[in-house]
Each structure stands twice: as C-alpha cells, then as structure tokens.
Amino acid sequence: MPPATTFDEPPEFDVGDRVVSTERVGPLLQGVPRGSRGVVIARTADRLIAVRFDSGRVEHVHPARLRFDEQGLGAD
Numbered sequence: 552m553p554p555a556t557t558f559d560e561p562p563e564f565d566v567g568d569r570v571v572s573t574e575r576v577g578p579l580l581q582g583v584p585r586g587s588r589g590v591v592i593a594r595t596a597d598r599l600i601a602v603r604f605d606s607g608r609v610e611h612v613h614p615a616r617l618r619f620d621e622q623g624l625g626a627d
C-alpha cells in the first residue's frame with residue numbers, strides 16, 4: 552500500500568483551535584447547524600475531534616466535517 556499523503560488526510564486540529572462545521576453535526580433535532588463555530592477541546596483515540604460549539608454543545612466530529620475558523624484568528 553502506498554504511503555498516505557497530507558492531501559489524502561483531513562486537516563489536523565489541535566486543542567484550542569477555533570473551527571467551523573462544514574455540515575450539520577449531531578442529532579437531527581438537537582445538533583448544531585452547518586457554519587457553527589467552536590473550539591477543539593480534545594482529540595479522541597478513534598481520530599474524532601471533540602468540539603465545544605459556541606452554543607454550548609459538545610460533539611465528537613470527524614475532522615473532514617470541520618475547517619479552521621479564519622474569522623476567529625486574532626479575535627482574542
């Protein structure tokens with residue numbers, strides 16, 4: 552099997568990174584909508600990202616469903 556490249560992998564997020572969901576996350580009636588902003592609070596052993604969204608919800612999200620929040624850069 553050929554080695555994986557960074558182009559084949561979703562972005563790597565670290566604790567404290569500001570992120571935005573690229574699609575709806577969580578249960579249909581209680582999830583967070585696409586475009587919701589949050590902060591990475593942990594990385595799980597099964598390669599999911601735990602995110603505390605600005606709404607207060609915490610969800611485990613596949614990294615491919617997130618992107619970096621460029622608007623959050625320098626906002627602190």
